[in-house]
Amino acid sequence: MASGPAISGAGHGVLLVSLFVGGLFQPAQPEVFDTADVALISAEDFAALTSALPQSVPDPEPETVTDVPLPEAPEPDAPSTVPEPEEPLETAEPPPAEVPEAPDPAPEVPDAPVPDPEVTEDTQILTQPDTPTLDTPVPAPLSETPAPLDAPRVAPTPVPETPPAPEIAETPTPRVVPEEDSAAVAEETPQAAPEEATTEIVTEAETPGSGAPATSLRPVARPGTTKVSAPAPEPEPDPEPDPAPEPEATETASPDTDTDAINNAVNDALTGALETPAAPLGPPLSSAEKDGLRVAVQQCWNTGALSTEALNVTVVVAVAMGRDGKPDTGSIRLIGSTGGSDTAASQAFGAARRAIIRCGLNGYNLPVEKYEQWREIEMTFNPERMRIK
Amino acid sequence: MTRLFAILLTAIFAATQGVAQGGPLRIEITEGVIEPLPVAVPDFLPETPEAATLAAELSRVVAVDLTNTGLFREVPRNAFISQITSFASPIQYSDWKAINAQALVTGSVASSGGRVTVKFRLFDVFSEAPLGEGLQFVATEASWRRLAHKVADTVYSRITGEGAYFDSRVVFVSESGPKNARLKRLAIMDYDGANLQFLTDSSAIVLAPRFSPTGDRVLYTSYESGQPEIYVLDVATVGKRKLPTTGGMTFSPRFSPNGQSVVYSLSQGGNTDLYKMPLVGGTPVRLTASASIDTAPSFSPDGSQIVFESDRSGTQQIYIMSANGGDARRISNGAGRYGTPVWSPRGDLIAFTKQNKGRFHIGVMRIDGTEERLLTASFLDEGPSWSPNGRVIMFTRETQGASGAPGLYSVDISGRNLRRVATDSAASDPAWSPLLR
Numbered sequence: 048m049a050s051g052p053a054i055s056g057a058g059h060g061v062l063l064v065s066l067f068v069g070g071l072f073q074p075a076q077p078e079v080f081d082t083a084d085v086a087l088i089s090a091e092d093f094a095a096l097t098s099a100l101p102q103s104v105p106d107p108e109p110e111t112v113t114d115v116p117l118p119e120a121p122e123p124d125a126p127s128t129v130p131e132p133e134e135p136l137e138t139a140e141p142p143p144a145e146v147p148e149a150p151d152p153a154p155e156v157p158d159a160p161v162p163d164p165e166v167t168e169d170t171q172i173l174t175q176p177d178t179p180t181l182d183t184p185v186p187a188p189l190s191e192t193p194a195p196l197d198a199p200r201v202a203p204t205p206v207p208e209t210p211p212a213p214e215i216a217e218t219p220t221p222r223v224v225p226e227e228d229s230a231a232v233a234e235e236t237p238q239a240a241p242e243e244a245t246t247e248i249v250t251e252a253e254t255p256g257s258g259a260p261a262t263s264l265r266p267v268a269r270p271g272t273t274k275v276s277a278p279a280p281e282p283e284p285d286p287e288p289d290p291a292p293e294p295e296a297t298e299t300a301s302p303d304t305d306t307d308a309i310n311n312a313v314n315d316a317l318t319g320a321l322e323t324p325a326a327p328l329g330p331p332l333s334s335a336e337k338d339g340l341r342v343a344v345q346q347c348w349n350t351g352a353l354s355t356e357a358l359n360v361t362v363v364v365a366v367a368m369g370r371d372g373k374p375d376t377g378s379i380r381l382i383g384s385t386g387g388s389d390t391a392a393s394q395a396f397g398a399a400r401r402a403i404i405r406c407g408l409n410g411y412n413l414p415v416e417k418y419e420q421w422r423e424i425e426m427t428f429n430p431e432r433m434r435i436k
Numbered sequence: 437m438t439r440l441f442a443i444l445l446t447a448i449f450a451a452t453q454g455v456a457q458g459g460p461l462r463i464e465i466t467e468g469v470i471e472p473l474p475v476a477v478p479d480f481l482p483e484t485p486e487a488a489t490l491a492a493e494l495s496r497v498v499a500v501d502l503t504n505t506g507l508f509r510e511v512p513r514n515a516f517i518s519q520i521t522s523f524a525s526p527i528q529y530s531d532w533k534a535i536n537a538q539a540l541v542t543g544s545v546a547s548s549g550g551r552v553t554v555k556f557r558l559f560d561v562f563s564e565a566p567l568g569e570g571l572q573f574v575a576t577e578a579s580w581r582r583l584a585h586k587v588a589d590t591v592y593s594r595i596t597g598e599g600a601y602f603d604s605r606v607v608f609v610s611e612s613g614p615k616n617a618r619l620k621r622l623a624i625m626d627y628d629g630a631n632l633q634f635l636t637d638s639s640a641i642v643l644a645p646r647f648s649p650t651g652d653r654v655l656y657t658s659y660e661s662g663q664p665e666i667y668v669l670d671v672a673t674v675g676k677r678k679l680p681t682t683g684g685m686t687f688s689p690r691f692s693p694n695g696q697s698v699v700y701s702l703s704q705g706g707n708t709d710l711y712k713m714p715l716v717g718g719t720p721v722r723l724t725a726s727a728s729i730d731t732a733p734s735f736s737p738d739g740s741q742i743v744f745e746s747d748r749s750g751t752q753q754i755y756i757m758s759a760n761g762g763d764a765r766r767i768s769n770g771a772g773r774y775g776t777p778v779w780s781p782r783g784d785l786i787a788f789t790k791q792n793k794g795r796f797h798i799g800v801m802r803i804d805g806t807e808e809r810l811l812t813a814s815f816l817d818e819g820p821s822w823s824p825n826g827r828v829i830m831f832t833r834e835t836q837g838a839s840g841a842p843g844l845y846s847v848d849i850s851g852r853n854l855r856r857v858a859t860d861s862a863a864s865d866p867a868w869s870p871l872l873r
Contacts, residue, residue, distance in 0.1 A: 332461065341463045348468030352507045354597035355827070355849070365460065376563065394597035397560070397567075401538060402468070404562045408533075423460035433468055 332420050336413065343411055344426065348402035350433040357394035360387035361429045364399045370418055372410030374403050382425065399428040472509035473595065475502055476537035476561075478520045479513070480554070483546035490580060491545035494554060497584035498541060501602045501628065502592060505828075506853025511537045523555065529564045537561055541591055550576060554583045558591050568594045581630055582872065599825030602627065605869045606821075606830065607645045607654050607671075608844060610634065611862040615838065622656060624671065627823075627868065629858040635674055644819070644865050645669075648691045651869040655679075655689040655698060666700055668715065680717045688731045691715075692759075693739040699723070701731040710744060710761075723761035732776045735759065736803075737783045743767075743803075745775040754788055756803065767805030776819050779803075781870075782826035785849070789818040789831075798831050800849060811851045815840075819864070824871040830857065832864040 088096075350358060367378035379400050384392040403426070413421050477499040482491040502508040518531040523544040532540050543556035557570040571590060573583050582603055589600030610623040619638035622645055625631055636642055640660035647654055654669045661678075664687040669676040679689070684704040691698060692712075699712045702720075708729040713720040724730040728748035735742055736759075743756045749766065752773040757764035768774040772792025779786055783803075790797040790810065796817040801808040816834040823830070827849055834842040841862035847854040857866075 337461070337463055341465060344463075345465055345467050346469065348465055349471055349473060350468045351470035352473040352596050357597045391597055394595075397563075397595075399465075401560070401562050402465075405538075421461045425460045425462045427462070427464040428468075429464060429466045430468070432466055433470065 330417070332414070332417055336417075340411055340413060340421075340424075343406050344402050347406035348428065349398060350430050353394055353398055353430070354391060355434075356387050357391040357398075358430045358434045360391050360395040361385045361427060361431075362392060362395045362399055363425060363427045364396065364403065365423065365425050366403055367423055368411070368413070368421055370415060372407070372413050374407040374411075376404055379403055395428065395430070399426070402428075472503075472507055473538055474511050474536050475499075475508045475539040475541065475591075475595075476511040476516065476532060476535070477502070477541045478516060480543035480545050480556070481520065481523055483544050484548065487545045487547040487552075490547055490552065490577075491543075494545055494580060494584045494587075495541075495543060497581055497628075498543075498588045498591070501585060501588035504628070504853075504855065505592065506848055506855075507592075507596060508539075511535055523557075527559055529559075529561055532559075532561045539567070539591070539595055541587070543587065547577065552577050552580050552583060554587060556587045556590075558594055581626060585626075598827050600871055601823040601825040601828065603872050604824050605651065605872065606844070606857070606866050607635070607647060607869070608859075608866040609642055609645065609864050610859070611842060611864060612638070615840070622654070622669070623863075624654075625859070627857075632860065635669060635671070636676075644688060644867075646690050646867050647869045649693055649695045649870060651872060653691075653695075654867075655691060657687040657689065666698070679713070679715075681711075681713065681720065688733065690733055690735065692735050693737055699733045699735065699742060701733070710742070712759075712761075721761065723757070724764070734777055734779045734786075736779050737781055743777040743779055743786055745777060752791075754786065754805075767801070767803070768808075769805055770808055778820055778822060780822050780826040781824060785826070787820035787822060787829050789820065798829060798847065800829070809851070811847050811849070812845075812854060816842075817845075819866070821866050821868045823868050830866045830868055832866065834864070 361384065362381060363383040365378070365380050365382045367375045369375060381392070381396045384395065387395070477495050480491040480495040482488040499510045503510050515535050516531075517534055518528045520542050523542060527540065527542075538561055540559040540561055541556060542559070543554060545555075546553045551574060553572060553574045555570060555572045558567045559565070560567040568590075571587075573586050575583050585602035585604075586600075589602045592598065592602070593600050604627045605624055606627050607622060607624045609620050611618050611620050613619045618641075620641050620643075621638045622635040622642050624633050624635055635654070636658075640658050642659075643657045643664075645654045645656040652671055654671060656667055656669065657664050658667050659665075664685045666679040666681060666686045666689045667676050668679060679686070679698060679700075681700070681702065684702050686700050686702050689698050689700040695715070697712050697714050699710060701708050702711050707727055708731055709725060710723040710730050710733050711720040712723055723733075723742070724744075724746070726746065726748045728746050729752075730744055730746045730748075733742050733744040740759055741756055742759050743754060744764075745752055746755050746764070747753070748755075752775045753766050754768040754774045754777045755764035755766050767786070768788070770790070770792075772790050774788050774790050776789045777786050778788070780800075785800045786803055787798065787800050790799050795813050796815070797810040798812045798817050798820050799808060799810040811829070812831070812833075814833055815836040816832075818832055820829045820831045822828075823846075828846050829849065830844055830846045832842050833845045834840055842864040844857040844859055844863045844866050845854060846857055857863075
C-alpha cells in the first residue's frame with residue numbers, strides 16, 4: 048500500500064520532532080553539584096589589596112586558584128616596596144605590616160578614594176571570612192622570603208620596638224609610595240593613610256585580652272571608691288553578727304530546726320546586704336560592655352594633632368552620662384594629669400574631650416538597666432602607645 | 437559549724453557586692469587613632485570691598501599652612517552647610533558638626549593706606565566654644581603672607597600645643613645648569629616657597645648657608661677666592677664680608693646661640709679641626725686636636741655643647757663635646773656612617789645623615805645616642821635642618837642619573853608627611869631660620 052511509506056514517514060517525522068523538541072539535540076546542562084564558596088582573585092588583585100596601591104585591576108581570571116597567587120603576591124609587593132622606604136624604621140617587617148591592611152579595606156569602608164573601587168568590587172568576589180583566613184596565616188611565613196630585600200631598611204634600626212612597630216609602620220607604608228608620584232596621589236593618600244592606621248589600631252585594640260583585665264581590676268584601691276564603698280561594707284558586718292546570735296539562740300531553743308535556722312539566717316543576711324545600698328545597682332557591667340565603651344571612645348581619640356609633649360601626658364577625665372548613653376558635655380572635666388606642663392595637659396584634655404563628645408553624639412551602647420553603674424565615668428587617656436619617641 | 441560558715445559566706449558575698457557597686461565606672465583608653473584633624477577655613481571676610489581678593493588669598497594661605505603639616509585636613513568649602521557672613525555673629529555649631537569640622541577658623545581683613553589688619557577667631561566645634569581669644573595682626577601690604585602665617589601659627593599652636601613655625605624663612609643654594617657645570621647661588625624664600633630672592637650671583641660656588649639666631653645674617657662657604665672661605669652676609673642689605681680666618685681652607689660654619697661666635701672647620705696640612713672665633717674677629721680657639729677630619733659642628737640650644745662629625749674612629753661618626761673643646765664622646769652606634777649632625781632647637785634630638793649599604797637616610801636620635809630613628813631613605817638624602825619648633829626637618833634629596841637634580845624636602849619627626857618643598861629650580865643645602873619677629 049502507498050500508505051506504508053506515508054505512515055513510516057509520519058512516524059519518523061513525529062520521532063524527529065519529538066527529539067528536537069524534547070531536547071536530545073540540545074547541549075547537555077551541566078550537572079549541578081555542591082560547591083564550596085571559594086574566593087577567587089587574581090594575583091594583581093591580591094597585590095593591590097595587600098599594598099593598597101592605586102593600581103589598575105584587571106578582570107579577575109577565574110583560573111587563578113586562591114593558593115597560587117599567594118606565593119606570587121610578595122613578589123609584586125617587593126618591587127613596589129623598594130621605592131617606598133621613606134618610613135620610620137621601627138617597622139618590624141613590611142609584609143606583616145602590610146598584611147593587616149588587607150583585611151581592613153575589605154570589611155571597613157575607608158575614605159581612601161582610589162583603593163575603594165577595587166575593594167568594593169572584590170568584596171563581591173571575596174567572601175568576608177575568607178579574607179582574614181587568606182591573609183593572616185599564609186603571608187606571615189612568606190614574609191621571610193622578601194626579608195633580604197627589605198633588610199637595608201630594617202637593619203639600621205638599633206632600637207626596634209615590635210609592639211608599636213606595626214602601628215607606626217601602617218601610616219607611612221601607604222603614604223610613602225605616593226610621595227614619589229604626583230601631588231594628586233599625595234593628596235589622596237594622606238586621607239587613606241590615616242584610615243589604614245585607624246582601622247589597624249582599632250583592630251589591635253579589639254584583640255581579646257589586650258585591655259580587659261586591667262579595667263575590671265581597677266575599682267579596688269582608689270581613695271574615691273573607699274569613701275563610697277566604705278559605708279557599704281560597714282553595714283554588712285552589722286547584719287552579720289545579728290544573724291549569728293539568732294541561729295545560736297534558735298539552735299539552743301530547737302536543735303531540730305537547725306536547717307531552718309540556717310536558711311533563715313542566710314535569707315536575713317542576704318536581704319540585709321541587698322537593702323543597704325540606696326538604689327538597686329544591679330549586676331556590674333560585664334567586661335564586654337566595658338570594652339564596647341572603651342573601643343567606642345578610642346575610635347574618636349585622635350592623637351595625630353597633638354604635640355610631642357602632650358603625647359607624654361596621661362589625663363583622667365570625668366563625665367556624667369545621660370540615660371540615653373549620651374555624655375553631658377558640660378560635665379566633662381579634667382580631674383588629673385601626669386607628666387608634661389599645664390599647656391600640654393590642656394592639649395591632651397582637649398583631645399580626650401573631643402573623643403568623648405564625638406563618639407557619644409548618638410549615645411554610647413551601654414545597658415540601660417545598669418544605668419547606675421555607668422552614670423559617672425572616669426576615663427584615663429594614656430598615650431604611651433601612641434607616642435612619637 | 438556549717439551554719440556559721442554559710443553565714444560568713446553570705447556576708448562576704450554581700451560585702452563584695454557593696455565594694456563592686458558604688459563609685460564611678462573607670463576605664464582606661466590606651467589606643468587611639470592618628471589622623472589629620474578636619475578644620476574648616478571659610479574665606480575671610482573683607483571689611484572693605486578692595487580687601488576682597490586679599491581676604492580670600494589670606495585664608496587660602498592659612499588653610500595650606502595647616503594642611504601641609506600633615507596634622508590637619510581642610511574640610512572642602514563646597515561642603516559647608518552654613519556660611520560665615522559676619523565676623524561677629526554667633527556660630528551655628530550644629531552645621532559645622534554635621535560636616536565633621538572639628539575646628540573652625542573665621543577671620544576678617546581690612547586694608548587701608550598700605551596697611552592690612554587681620555582679625556581671626558578659632559572655634560572648637562564639638563565643645564561648642566571658642567578656643568582661646570580672637571586676635572588681630574597688622575602689617576604692611578607687602579608682608580600680607582606673614583599675617584596669614586601668623587594666623588596659621590596661632591591656630592596650629594592652640595590645637596596641637598606645638599610651637600609655631602610657619603612665619604619663618606629658608607635660605608638655600610639654588611642650582612642650575614648641567615651636572616658637570618653647575619651654577620650655584622644663595623637664595624632665600626618663605627618656608628613655603630614664596631617670596632624668593634637671590635642673595636648672591638652665580639659667579640662662585642657657594643655651600644651650606646646657615647642663619648644667625650636672630651635670622652638677620654647668614655654664614656656660608658664660598659669658593660670665590662679660589663679656596664673655600666667663610667663669609668657673613670646681611671640678609672636685609674645683602675652685603676657680605678669675609679670672616680677674618682687665616683691659615684687654610686675654612687668651611688662648615690655655624691653661629692653660636694648668642695650670635696657672637698662662629699664655630700667652623702679649618703683644614704691645614706691635611707688635617708681638619710674645629711675652631712671657634714668671635715664674629716667680629718679675633719683669636720680663634722682650637723676645639724679639637726685629633727689627626728682626623730672634624731667637621732659639621734652644631735651648638736646645643738643652650739650653647740654649652742657642640743655636636744660634630746669626626747672620622748677619628750675610622751669611619752664618620754657623631755661626637756659631642758663641651759663648647760670649649762676637649763674630650764668628645766661618640767653617640768652614634770649603628771651600622772654605617774653618620775654625618776652632618778644638627779641639634780634640635782628643643783634640645784632633645786639630633787638630626788643627622790646616615791649612609792649605609794649604598795643608601796642615604798635622614799634620621800634623629802636622642803642626645804645620648806639612643807632611640808635612633810631613620811625617617812627617610814633614598815639614593816641621596818643629606819643636610820637636615822630643623823624648623824623653629826623642632827617638629828619638622830628639611831633636607832636635600834638628589835635623584836640619581838645624569839639628569840638627576842637636588843630638591844628640598846621636608847618630613848615630620850614622626851616620619852610622616854614627607855613632601856617636596858616647591859622651588860623653581862634645583863635646590864640644596866637648606867637652612868631654616870628662627871621664627872621671624
